[in-house]
Amino acid sequence: MPGGVTAAKSAGRYNRPKATQKSHDIEFLPAKLMDPFYKYHVFFCLNQRDPDAGRPSCANCNAQAMQEYAKKRVKQLGLAGDGKVRINKAGCLERCELGPVVVVYPEGTWYTYVDEADIDEIVDSHLVNGKIVERLLIDQPVV
Numbered sequence: 569m570p571g572g573v574t575a576a577k578s579a580g581r582y583n584r585p586k587a588t589q590k591s592h593d594i595e596f597l598p599a600k601l602m603d604p605f606y607k608y609h610v611f612f613c614l615n616q617r618d619p620d621a622g623r624p625s626c627a628n629c630n631a632q633a634m635q636e637y638a639k640k641r642v643k644q645l646g647l648a649g650d651g652k653v654r655i656n657k658a659g660c661l662e663r664c665e666l667g668p669v670v671v672v673y674p675e676g677t678w679y680t681y682v683d684e685a686d687i688d689e690i691v692d693s694h695l696v697n698g699k700i701v702e703r704l705l706i707d708q709p710v711v
């Protein structure tokens with residue numbers, strides 16, 4: 569993405585928040601800075617709990633291997649990079665009982681998955697073609 573915060577600062581368009589401003593007050597930011605840096609920013613929960621923790625955790629469902637697989641596949645397809653796709657690790661996303669979970673921003677589409685075939689479908693359908701994989705959604709659309 570050309571420019572960004574550095575260019576905006578040097579052009580005097582970036583107004584640093586004053587210490588008295590609350591962190592949730594984002595109205596002072598120019599609209600340009602609110603554009604998503606990536607077309608799709610994908611977060612895999614990799615949280616690990618003890619087996620006797622009383623709640624499930626994504627890392628106990630092969631999440632790390634699937635995150636690494638997704639990252640490798642996105643890179644192989646030439647989708648990785650600024651303005652394109654970023655695959656990241658995340659801690660607990662608090663949807664543990666529905667996991668393993670992955671969320672795709674900017675729209676906030678939540679998926680679950682089982683294996684590499686599911687990851688392939690998310691990559692090919694959502695990240696390549698912009699089409700949601702409805703069968704893997706953890707939040708079903710309201711009709």
Ligand code: FES
Binds near residue numbers: 613614625665
């Ligand atoms: S452990 Fe993955 S969402 Fe909580």
